[in-house]
Amino acid sequence: MAAITQATARFAAGLSLLLLAGAFLVEYAPFADIQALRMLFGTNVLNFALRAAVPLLLGALGGILCERSGIVNIGIEGMMLAGAFAAFVAKTATNHWALGPSLLLGTCATLLTGAAMGLLHALFCLRFGMNQIISGTSLILLSMGISATFFDRDAVAVGTFAPWPVPLLSEWPVIGPLLFNKPPITYVALLTVAVVGFALAHTRWGLRTRAIGEHPRAADTAGVGVAHLQYLNTTLGGALAGLGGGYLVLEAVGQFQEGMTAGRGFIALAAVIFGNWHPVGALGASLLFGYAQAVQNELLLAQVTVLPRHFVSMIPYLVTVIAVSGLAGRVRAPGSLGQPYLRETKA
Amino acid sequence: MNAAPVAKRIGLRHQSAGSRRNMPHPVLEVRGITKHFPGVVANRNIDLDLFPGEILAVLGENGAGKSTLMNIIYGLHPPTSGSVRVGGRQLECRSPRDAIAAGIAMVHQHFHLVPTMTVLENIVLGAETTRRGVLDPATAERDVAELCQRFGGQLDINLQAMIDDLPVGMRQRVEIVKALYRRARILVLDEPTAVLTPQETGSLFQIMRGLRHQGTGIIFITHKLKEVLDVADRIAVLRRGAVVGHARPGATTEQAMATMMVGRVPSLTIPKTTVVPGPLMLEVDTLTVHRDDGTTAVDRISFKVHQGEILGLAGVQGNGQTELIGALTGLRPVSSGTVRLNGRDTTHASARRLGREGDTGHIPEDRHTHGMVESFSVAQNLVLNLCNRPPFTRWGLLRLEAIRAHAGRKVADFDIRTTSLKQPLGSLSGGNQQKLVVAREMRDGLQLLIANQPTRGVDVGSVESIHHHIVQQRNAGRAVLLASYDPDEILALADRIAVMFEGRLISLSPAAQVDRNRLGLLMAGIPA
Numbered sequence: 001m002a003a004i005t006q007a008t009a010r011f012a013a014g015l016s017l018l019l020l021a022g023a024f025l026v027e028y029a030p031f032a033d034i035q036a037l038r039m040l041f042g043t044n045v046l047n048f049a050l051r052a053a054v055p056l057l058l059g060a061l062g063g064i065l066c067e068r069s070g071i072v073n074i075g076i077e078g079m080m081l082a083g084a085f086a087a088f089v090a091k092t093a094t095n096h097w098a099l100g101p102s103l104l105l106g107t108c109a110t111l112l113t114g115a116a117m118g119l120l121h122a123l124f125c126l127r128f129g130m131n132q133i134i135s136g137t138s139l140i141l142l143s144m145g146i147s148a149t150f151f152d153r154d155a156v157a158v159g160t161f162a163p164w165p166v167p168l169l170s171e172w173p174v175i176g177p178l179l180f181n182k183p184p185i186t187y188v189a190l191l192t193v194a195v196v197g198f199a200l201a202h203t204r205w206g207l208r209t210r211a212i213g214e215h216p217r218a219a220d221t222a223g224v225g226v227a228h229l230q231y232l233n234t235t236l237g238g239a240l241a242g243l244g245g246g247y248l249v250l251e252a253v254g255q256f257q258e259g260m261t262a263g264r265g266f267i268a269l270a271a272v273i274f275g276n277w278h279p280v281g282a283l284g285a286s287l288l289f290g291y292a293q294a295v296q297n298e299l300l301l302a303q304v305t306v307l308p309r310h311f312v313s314m315i316p317y318l319v320t321v322i323a324v325s326g327l328a329g330r331v332r333a334p335g336s337l338g339q340p341y342l343r344e345t346k347a
Numbered sequence: 348m349n350a351a352p353v354a355k356r357i358g359l360r361h362q363s364a365g366s367r368r369n370m371p372h373p374v375l376e377v378r379g380i381t382k383h384f385p386g387v388v389a390n391r392n393i394d395l396d397l398f399p400g401e402i403l404a405v406l407g408e409n410g411a412g413k414s415t416l417m418n419i420i421y422g423l424h425p426p427t428s429g430s431v432r433v434g435g436r437q438l439e440c441r442s443p444r445d446a447i448a449a450g451i452a453m454v455h456q457h458f459h460l461v462p463t464m465t466v467l468e469n470i471v472l473g474a475e476t477t478r479r480g481v482l483d484p485a486t487a488e489r490d491v492a493e494l495c496q497r498f499g500g501q502l503d504i505n506l507q508a509m510i511d512d513l514p515v516g517m518r519q520r521v522e523i524v525k526a527l528y529r530r531a532r533i534l535v536l537d538e539p540t541a542v543l544t545p546q547e548t549g550s551l552f553q554i555m556r557g558l559r560h561q562g563t564g565i566i567f568i569t570h571k572l573k574e575v576l577d578v579a580d581r582i583a584v585l586r587r588g589a590v591v592g593h594a595r596p597g598a599t600t601e602q603a604m605a606t607m608m609v610g611r612v613p614s615l616t617i618p619k620t621t622v623v624p625g626p627l628m629l630e631v632d633t634l635t636v637h638r639d640d641g642t643t644a645v646d647r648i649s650f651k652v653h654q655g656e657i658l659g660l661a662g663v664q665g666n667g668q669t670e671l672i673g674a675l676t677g678l679r680p681v682s683s684g685t686v687r688l689n690g691r692d693t694t695h696a697s698a699r700r701l702g703r704e705g706d707t708g709h710i711p712e713d714r715h716t717h718g719m720v721e722s723f724s725v726a727q728n729l730v731l732n733l734c735n736r737p738p739f740t741r742w743g744l745l746r747l748e749a750i751r752a753h754a755g756r757k758v759a760d761f762d763i764r765t766t767s768l769k770q771p772l773g774s775l776s777g778g779n780q781q782k783l784v785v786a787r788e789m790r791d792g793l794q795l796l797i798a799n800q801p802t803r804g805v806d807v808g809s810v811e812s813i814h815h816h817i818v819q820q821r822n823a824g825r826a827v828l829l830a831s832y833d834p835d836e837i838l839a840l841a842d843r844i845a846v847m848f849e850g851r852l853i854s855l856s857p858a859a860q861v862d863r864n865r866l867g868l869l870m871a872g873i874p875a
Contacts, residue, residue: 202482204475211461211472218459221421222473222525223444335463343423343442 007330008276012284019046019291023174039302045294046178051252053290054189055080055244055261059268060275060282061192062241066118068200068277069233070213071125072338074136076241077265079117082143083242085151086113087249088256092155099159106157106250107185107243114242115235117143122234125340126227132338140265148258160254161185185247190283192240197279209233213334216341226341244268270324276331285323292319372435374399374564375420375451375533380429382415382588389415391589393429397533397564402555404567404575407585408608408778408806413568414456416585417535421453422446433533447473452526453535458518460510467491467506470525494527497561501554502527515664516547523554534558535566540574544663545834545867552578570608570807572601584608609808617814617839620822624842625654627690628795628826629675634684636667636674644670646850647684652795652826657817659841659858660830663870667850668830669712672799675828676709677701678717689794702732708788712799712830718784721773725765726754728772729787761786762812778809785813789820796820799830814840834866848872 022041025031032038039045059076066073090109094102117139124135161183169180200206208229211219216226244264249256267289274288275281296315304312375397382390389412397403407413418424420431422440431438433449440446446453460469467484470491476483488506495502504520513521519539526534536555540548555565555578569575575582575596582594584607592607629652636645644667652658662668673679675686677698686694693701701707711717719728730739730750738749754768763782765775772780785801798817802810817840821827831837837844844861846854846869854861854869861869868874 203480204477204482207464207468207472207475207482210464214463215459215461218461218469219472221423221443221453221455221459222469223442223447223529224473225442225444332463335461 008274008278008281008284012275012280012287015284015287015291019049019287020175020178023178027174039298040295042298043174043177045291045298048294048297049287049291050178050182050186051290052293053286054186055247055252055264056268056271056289057189057193057283057286058185058244058247059241059265060271060286061189061196061279062114062118062237062239062244063269063272064196064275064277064279064282065209065233065237065240066121067272067337068209068213068334069230070216070334070336070339070341071122071230071234072132072136073121073234073237073241074133074269075117075121075139075265076136076244076268077261077263078136078139078141078143079114079121079238079241080245080248080261080265080268081140081147081259082117083110083114083245084249084256084260085143085147085245086110086242087246088155088157089150091157091249092152095156095158103159103161103250107246110242110246110250111239112242114245115239117242118235118238119231121238122231125234126230129340132340144259147256151256151258157249157254157256161251183251185243185251188243189247193279193283200279205229210334212341213336216336220341220343241265241268267320270320273331273333274323274327277334288323289316289320292316373397374434375566376432376435377416377420378430378432380416380419380431381427382412382419382424383427384415389588390419390426391587393585393588393590395583395590397566399532399564400559400562401580402559402565402567402578404569404579404582405585406569406572406575406582406604406608408570408808411585411608411806412588413585414537415588417453417537417566417568420446421451421535444473447529447531450530450532451535452529452531452533454519454522454526454537454539456538456541458515458522460518460521462509462511464510465506466504466508466510466513466521469510469521470506470528474529491524491528494524498554498557501550501557515542516544516550519543519547519551520554527558531563533564533566535568537568538570539567540569540571542664542832544870545863546871548574572604575604576601586610605807609806611808617811617818619818619840622655622822622824622842624656625824628652628654628688629828630685630687631675632685632687634671634674634686635682636670636679637682638670644850645674648847648850648852649684650845650852650855652828654794654826655821655824656842657821657827657829657840659837659844660828660847661834661837661844661866661870662830662832662847664832666847668799668832668847671847672709672712672797672828672830676707676711676797703736706790706792706794708790708793708796710785710788710796710798710801712803714781714784719772719780722771724769725758725763725772725775725783726750726768728783729754729757731787733787733790757783757786761816778805781805782809782812785816789816793820793825796825796827797830798827800832801829802836803832834863834870838863838866846870 019041023043023046026037026041059080062079063073063076087106087110091102091106094105121135121139124130125132163181163183166180170176200210208219208224211224212226212229220226245261248260271282271285271289274285293316296312299312300309373396377393377395380390380393393416405413415424419426422443422445431440433451438445438449467488471487476486491506502520502524504517504524510518510521539551543551558565567579579596582596582604583590584592584604586608594604632649633647634645635643635647638644648671650658660668670679674681677696681694685692720731730753733739734745739746751768758765758768761782763786764779772783788796801817802813817827817829829840841858844856844858845852849872853874
C-alpha cells in the first residue's frame with residue numbers, strides 16, 4: 001500500500017513539475033516563439049487546467065473521505081450539483097448585500113448542503129441498510145430533480161470571488177500568477193489536500209479512518225466506534241464535494257444551469273481511483289484531467305487543423321479512459337469498501 | 348435468582364490455588380447469561396467465574412455456544428438476559444469499547460488486525476497516544492517495547508512490519524500485545540491454537556503462564572482436550588449452550604472431558620486394520636502451481652497414492668496445500684508437471700471430467716465456497732455433482748424420486764441430523780453440513796478421495812464419524828489423499844505422511860517413522 005501511495009504521489013509531483021517547467025520555458029526566448037509550446041504550456045492553458053481541476057479535486061477529496069471509511073460514494077455528482085444549486089440560491093437571495101458577505105453566505109450554504117447530502121448518504125447506507133451504489137444514485141437523481149424544479153431561470157447571481165494575491169509570492173515570475181493569485185476556494189482545495197493527507201497518516205482520526213475502511217471489525221474490537229466515524233467522514237466528505245459544486249457558481253462561472261456539474265462528479269470518482277484513494281494522488285489525477293480539458297480547449301480555440309475537431313474534443317475523455325484503464329492491479333481499494341459492517345453476525 | 352447457589356459452588360469450591368492465596372474475589376462474574384438468535388438458543392443461563400491469575404479453559408464442541416458467550420462478555424452481542432460483572436461492578440457492556448475500558452481483551456479465532464497497517468499501528472489503534480493532536484509513534488513504540496521486554500523475548504515482534512507479511516503465529520502475538528497494551532486484566536483467547544504448529548502452541552502456553560504469573564485472568568476457549576490438561580487451572584464444559592460440568596486438570600482425563608462435551612462416550616482413537624496397498628492410483632510428477640497473484644504456491648512436487656492407502660498431507664495453513672488440492676481437483680490451472688490418475692493424464696482435466704470419468708471425490712477445505720449451496724435442500728445438495736447422470740436424470744429432467752431415495756439412504760448411512768430432506772442445508776449445524784458433503788463425495792465407483800481439512804471446525808462426535816468413513820474408504824481399496832493442518836488428524840489416519848512447507852514437499856515417509864514432535868518440527872519447516 002505504501003509503495004503504491006508513493007507511486008501516486010510521485011505521479012502528482014512529476015506532473016506538476018512538468019507543467020511548471022513548461023511554463024518557465026515558454027516565458028523565455030527562444031522557446032517563447034514556438035507556438036506549439038505556448039499552446040501546451042502557456043499561462044492561459046495552465047490557468048484553465050487549474051480551474052478545471054479544482055472542482056474535480058474537491059469532489060475527489062470528498063469521495064476519499066467517504067470511501068476510506070468503507071462507504072462507496074458514487075453520488076459525488078449529486079453532492080456537487082446540490083452544492084452548486086445551494087450556492088446559487090444563497091447568492092441570488094443576497095444579491096443586494098455587499099459582495100463579500102453574500103459570497104460567504106453562498107459558501108456556507110454550499111458546505112452545509114453538501115454535508116446534508118453526505119449525512120443523507122450515511123443514513124441511507126448505515127441506518128437503513130440501503131445498497132451503497134443505489135443510495136449514491138438516488139442522491140444524484142434527488143439533486144437533479146430538486147435543482148431542476150426549483151431553479152429560477154430569471155435569477156442572476158451577481159459577482160464571483162476575486163483573486164486574492166498572496167503578498168510577495170504572487171510577485172514571483174510564472175509561479176506567482178499561476179499559483180498565488182487565485183480566488184479563495186482554489187487555495188482551500190489545495191490546502192485541503194495537504195491537511196487530509198497529513199491527517200490520514202498522522203492523526204488519531206486518520207488511523208481510525210483507515211482502519212474502519214480496511215477492517216471494520218478489527219477497529220470495532222479495538223474500541224473504535226465504526227458507525228460514528230463513518231457518519232462523520234461521509235458528512236465531511238459531502239461538504240467537500242458540495243464545495244466543489246459551489247466553486248463552479250461562486251468562483252468559476254458565476255451562474256447556475258441545469259445539470260451544471262455535467263459529469264464532473266464521475267470524473268472526480270475516476271480521480272479517487274486513479275489517485276489510489278490518496279489525497280495527493282487525487283491531486284495528480286485532477287490536474288491530469290483538468291489539463292486534458294485545457295489542452296482540448298486551447299486546440300479548439302486555435303482552430304488547429306492537423307486533427308479534425310471531433311478528435312480534439314475526445315482528448316479529455318480519452319485521457320480519462322486510458323488513465324483509468326491502465327491501472328488494473330496498480331491501485332488498491334480500501335479492503336471493506338462497499339461491505340456494510342454489521343456487528344452481530346457470526347464472524 | 349436461582350443461579351446463586353450454582354455460582355457459589357463454582358466460585359468458591361473450584362477456585363484455583365493462586366486465587367486462594369491472594370484475591371478471593373473473582374475478577375469476572377457471569378450470571379445467568381442467556382442468548383437467543385433467531386431460531387436458536389446459543390446460551391442458556393450460564394454462570395461462570397474467573398479469578399485473577401488463573402487460566403480457565405472453556406471447553407465445548409463447535410456450536411456449544413463458547414464464542415457467543417465470549418462475544419457477549421466482550422460487548423459484541425447484547426445478551427437476551429443475564430449480566431456480566433467485572434471486579435464486582437456491573438458491566439453495562441454495549442460495545443467492545445466498554446469492555447476494553449473495564450479491562451477485558453479478546454483475541455478472536457480469526458484475528459482482527461488491519462492487514463495494510465503496521466504492527467505498531469494495529470497495537471495502538473483505539474488507544475492512541477497523541478501529542479498536540481498528532482500521533483506519537485515514538486512514545487507508543489517505547490511503551491510497547493517495555494511491555495514486550497517483561498516477557499523476555501517471547502513477545503518480540505518487528506513493530507514496523509506490515510501485518511500482511513507476518514505468519515499466523517506472529518499475528519497472534521500482535522493480538523496479545525494489543526491486549527497487554529490496553530492493560531487487560533481479563534484476557535479471552537478464542538481457539539488460539541487452531542492455526543498454530545505444536546511449537547507455536549508451546550510458545551503461546553509459555554506466554555499464557557507468564558501472564559497468569561502477573562495476575563491476568565485468562566479464559567481459554569478450545570475443543571482440544573490435550574491442551575486443556577496441559578495449561579488450564581480449571582475447566583468449564585459447555586454443551587448445547589449450557590454449562591454441563593466443571594473439572595480440574597489433575598482430577599480428570601481426556602475421556603471424561605470428551606464424554607462431558609459430547610454427552611456420550613466417544614472413541615478418541617480410530618481402529619485401523621492393516622491393508623496392503625494396491626496398484627498405483629494417483630501419480631503427481633514435478634507439479635508446479637501458481638497463486639492468483641502469480642507467486643509460486645506449489646513448487647515441483649512429486650508423490651504417489653496407491654489404492655488402499657491414506658496419504659496424509661500435513662502442513663501449516665498457507666504452505667501451498669490449498670493450491671495443490673485445487674490443481675488436483677481441476678479448480679486451479681497447472682503451470683507445469685503432470686498428474687496421472689489411474690494411468691491417464693489428467694493434468695489439465697476439468698473438475699467435471701475428473702468427477703465423471705476419473706471419479707475423484709473431493710471434500711473441499713471450505714464447504715461454504717466449494718461444497719454446498721446453503722439455500723438448496725439436503726436432498727438437492729446430495730446430488731449437486733451427480734444430478735447430470737443416471738439414475739438422477741432422464742431425458743434431461745431430474746428424477747425426483749431417485750434423488751429423494753438417494754438422500755434418504757445417505758442421511759441414514761452418515762447419520763446426518765436433519766428434520767427433513769427438504770430442509771435448506773444452511774439451517775443445519777456445521778458438523779451436519781460437513782457430514783453431508785462427506786456423504787456425497789463418498790459415492791459408488793469412487794477411485795480417489797481427496798479430503799482437504801475434512802473435520803475442520805466440526806465437533807468431536809462428527810469428527811469421529813467422518814474419520815471412521817475415511818478409513819472405511821481406504822479399507823475398501825480406494826486411494827485417499829488427506830490434507831490437514833491438524834497434526835493429530837494426520838497421525839491418526841495416514842499410512843504415509845507427506846509434509847508441505849513453503850510449496851515444497853520436505854518429507855515423505857511411512858507414518859510409523861513420524862512421531863508427533865517430529866511432525867511438528869517438519870510442519871515448522873525444520874527437517875530432522
